[in-house]
Structure formats: C-alpha cells, structure tokens
Amino acid sequence: MNIHKVLLGALLIKPDLAAYALPDLEIEHFPADLQPVFAALSGLWNTKGELDAVAACARYPEQKAAILECVQECESECVRLTRDRVEEWTRLVLEQSALTRFQELSIQAASSLTTFADLPGLYSKMGEALTLDREEDDFKPIGELVNNYVCKLSEKPKYIPSGIPVLDKHLHLSPGNLFIIGGRPSAGKTALSLQMACEQARRGFRVCYFSLETDPDTLTARIIANRLAVPLADVKNKSVPQSDLDGLAELHKLPLFIRSASGRGVGWVKAQAQRMKAQVIFIDYLQLLADGKAKDRYQAITGISIALHELAQTTGILVVALAQLNRNAAHASPSTADLKESGQLEQDGDAILLLSADKEQYQAILAKNKEGRVGEIPLTFDKTRQRFLTVTSELERR
Structure with a gap:
C-alpha cells in the first residue's frame, strides 16, 4: 500500500x-x-x-x-x-x-x-x-479559545514546582520556560539548583544536571550534605555516621542524572536532554557554555541566551540556567542589569532569581517573574549544610 x-x-x-x-x-x-x-x-x-x-x-x-x-x-x-x-x-x-x-x-x-x-x-x-507532535499553531477564533478555557476550569495549571515552598508561592514555572538564577560566587547558586533538582526529581520529574565547572563527585557531596542536613566538611572528610547515611536510600530512586559538560555548547546540551527524555535541565553555569562562532563575549552570551530560550520553547523542557553577576553587584542589592556580559538574558528569561550574600545579610530577589509578583523572597542560605531555608520573622517565632 x-x-x-x-x-x-x-x-x-x-x-x-x-x-x-x-x-x-x-x-x-x-x-x-x-x-x-x-x-x-x-x-x-x-x-x-x-x-x-x-x-x-x-x-x-x-x-x-x-x-x-x-x-x-x-x-x-x-x-x-x-x-x-x-x-x-x-x-x-x-x-x-x-x-x-x-x-x-x-x-x-x-x-x-x-x-x-x-x-x-x-x-x-x-x-x-523523531518528534512527531506538532504545535496547534493555526489561527483560532476567540470564541473557541474561551470555550476551551471554560471546559478546562476543573484542570489545574501544569506547573513544575521548585520544591521550595516559599519560592513556589510566587514562582510558577511551566514546561518550556527559561528560569535564570543569578549570583556572585559563593552566593549559593549551585546549592539552590541542586536542592531544586532533588526536590523536582522526588516529585517524579526527569531531571538532567549539566555542570560546566564542578565535577559530579563534588556535586554529589553537596547533595548528601543537603539531604542529610549535615556539614559539608563532614561529608568531604567521610566522617558522617553510618546511621545517618541510611537517609540516602531515597536518592537511589530519584530520576536525577548529573553529567560534566565542560567545553560543550547548547546544541550538545539539547541533544543530550532529548536523549535522556528530560523534563527539567539545569546548566551550571551558562557563561561557560561554548559558542565558537561568536566574535566577542557579548555576542557569545547573547547567542547562548537566545539558544537556551529556543531550546526551552521547542522541546517543552524547563531550563534552569545559572548565571554569574557582574562584580559591581558584590556589595549591593543585585538587579537584572548585573547579569554578566549580556542584556539578552534579562529579555529571554521567563523568571529571574538573584542571590546576594554579604557579612550582614542574605538576599534572594525575584527580579523578573512573568507569572507572579517580583520582590524579595524570605530565603536564607545555610552554607555549612548546603541548604536553603525559609527566613522566619520575629512575629512567627513568637
């Protein structure tokens, strides 16, 4: 036939x-x-x-x-x-x-x-x-769209939670979004992304973590400290009591996959994510992605930003990309203008969370959020145990 x-x-x-x-x-x-x-x-x-x-x-x-x-x-x-x-x-x-x-x-x-x-x-x-499903991108009359909305009133929106309640209260990430986490070194970008990755995998999402800076074994140590709430130093020194290590059993079941991506570009990341059928991918961090065609760093980061946005939209994968901030943000409340080397990141990100740490206080700011409010989020970073915690106000303590 x-x-x-x-x-x-x-x-x-x-x-x-x-x-x-x-x-x-x-x-x-x-x-x-x-x-x-x-x-x-x-x-x-x-x-x-x-x-x-x-x-x-x-x-x-x-x-x-x-x-x-x-x-x-x-x-x-x-x-x-x-x-x-x-x-x-x-x-x-x-x-x-x-x-x-x-x-x-x-x-x-x-x-x-x-x-x-x-x-x-x-x-x-x-x-x-191999992706046969096509988007229904033809023109549709407004009446049909309204009827479709009414018919689906009982269906809850399909958001992908970060796994951090105080963040999910305001942040509504959907498949195909680009979420950028920006911060200076030691502000906790990697720790937050690993905590999110574990929580999302615990909820059943297939998560791929691409590290361009840190080897998988080092990341694993940070995950262990986070999940057991023990000092990272004890994990590195292998002095965590055996009885505590029993708490790692859950990690064996998580659909979380970690891979070194040093020297790789967005095309390679996309191919690997599709091969693994990932629903969420993390990139630590985006300024290290390769782009051999660019003439300078500004053009390179601009191209990487556009490629990551396209990756998210064309595959339906939630892309969480970590980004360095400019040095002038080290001792001040950061803004999207501090995203290093390109203003394109501010344009392409569906949501942007900025982290800042100094001797006096810790700040987590939702600087851009298409699906909710922006502003400071009551989060703090327990660097010793590689954990992000909700800040409790004095009124709540009483």
Whole structure:
C-alpha cells in the first residue's frame, strides 16, 4: 500500500476528514512525485475550507492524472474511511517522513566532510526529526479559545514546582520556560539548583544536571550534605555516621542524572536532554557554555541566551540556567542589569532569581517573574549544610 497516495485519496473521497490530517502535514512529508498533489489539495483546502476532487482537477489540470491515481489507490484498499483511520494514516506518513529525515542526517553524519564540531547540531536535528507532535499553531477564533478555557476550569495549571515552598508561592514555572538564577560566587547558586533538582526529581520529574565547572563527585557531596542536613566538611572528610547515611536510600530512586559538560555548547546540551527524555535541565553555569562562532563575549552570551530560550520553547523542557553577576553587584542589592556580559538574558528569561550574600545579610530577589509578583523572597542560605531555608520573622517565632 502506498500510504501517501491512499491518504490523499481518502481526503478527496471524504473531504470532511481533511481537518484531521491536513493541519498536521507539510509538503516535505511527501515524496517528490506527490508534493505537487499535496500542495494543490492543501492550497484548495486553505483557500475554500473544503476539498472536492472535481474542483481540484479543474483548478490544477496538470495534476489531474496524479489526483485521480490517489483516489483509485484509496478505493482499491476497500476500507471504510473514518476519522480514526485517517488519523492513523497521517501518523504513518509522519513516521515515514521522520525515518527518511533521520536516515538523511545519518548519511550526513557519516560523510567525510562532516567535522566533530558538526555532530552536536546533527544529533539535535535527529532528535527533532523523531518528534512527531506538532504545535496547534493555526489561527483560532476567540470564541473557541474561551470555550476551551471554560471546559478546562476543573484542570489545574501544569506547573513544575521548585520544591521550595516559599519560592513556589510566587514562582510558577511551566514546561518550556527559561528560569535564570543569578549570583556572585559563593552566593549559593549551585546549592539552590541542586536542592531544586532533588526536590523536582522526588516529585517524579526527569531531571538532567549539566555542570560546566564542578565535577559530579563534588556535586554529589553537596547533595548528601543537603539531604542529610549535615556539614559539608563532614561529608568531604567521610566522617558522617553510618546511621545517618541510611537517609540516602531515597536518592537511589530519584530520576536525577548529573553529567560534566565542560567545553560543550547548547546544541550538545539539547541533544543530550532529548536523549535522556528530560523534563527539567539545569546548566551550571551558562557563561561557560561554548559558542565558537561568536566574535566577542557579548555576542557569545547573547547567542547562548537566545539558544537556551529556543531550546526551552521547542522541546517543552524547563531550563534552569545559572548565571554569574557582574562584580559591581558584590556589595549591593543585585538587579537584572548585573547579569554578566549580556542584556539578552534579562529579555529571554521567563523568571529571574538573584542571590546576594554579604557579612550582614542574605538576599534572594525575584527580579523578573512573568507569572507572579517580583520582590524579595524570605530565603536564607545555610552554607555549612548546603541548604536553603525559609527566613522566619520575629512575629512567627513568637
């Protein structure tokens, strides 16, 4: 059975089923000899909102023979044409197209002209080729959108919690968001990200942690100190009592994966995240991501920021990226203007949390938050135990 001809023939025989196939299809999903036929039918449907074999042949006489051949191919199958069957055939066409695209990329990867630097981009494109679900990005009337909202009133928004209650009270992270945690060295960026990663994994999310600065063993020590609430020094010296180590049993079950990413770029990170089917990824930290095409640091960080935003939006992965702040933020309340080397980060981040530590006080500021309020968050950092805790006011203590 020629699935491409059968599907096009089915839409001509039963035009009311076109709405369940054409919005998901593009001309590249069809072999070269059938692309003119698809273009003709798609053009007719987009123009008039309906299909008709006679009208198609009259409007596109050069495609008449091919159009009638598709109809005959479908009729020869002698099957009942239903929505389910058309959706099944559409899925098969998409799968065949994905397979062809994947094979083409594999051949390109094996070419003697392909360099090692090309592989992350090819790997990412292979992952995209296997993603068959398309966004419903066509125009929709406002009435339909309102009805959709009313019908889903009982459904709660699908947010991904940070796992820190005082932060989740104001921060509503969704799949496809870019969340930036900025701070000076020793302000606790890595500790906060590890605490979040563990809590999100504990809630069942698949989390991948990409470290560009610290090796996985060192990060593991910080996680152990955090989860057991013991001094990091004791973990490093391996002087934690055996009875306390029993509390680590839960970590064995968490879908949390840590990997060194030193010298890697966004394309490689995206490919690895898709391979691991990650729902959340952490990048520690973004200024260390490689971008060999940029002429200077400003252009490099701008490109990295745009790439991370695109990664989040195109994959539906929540991207949590750590960022260094400029030195002039060391002894003052930080702002988004202090994000190091590029103003693009401020533009691309859906939410930005800034951390600041000095001898007098600790500050955690939601500097940008598309889904809630901005301002100071009552968080403090127990550096000894690598834990973030809620600040309790004097009134609450009483």
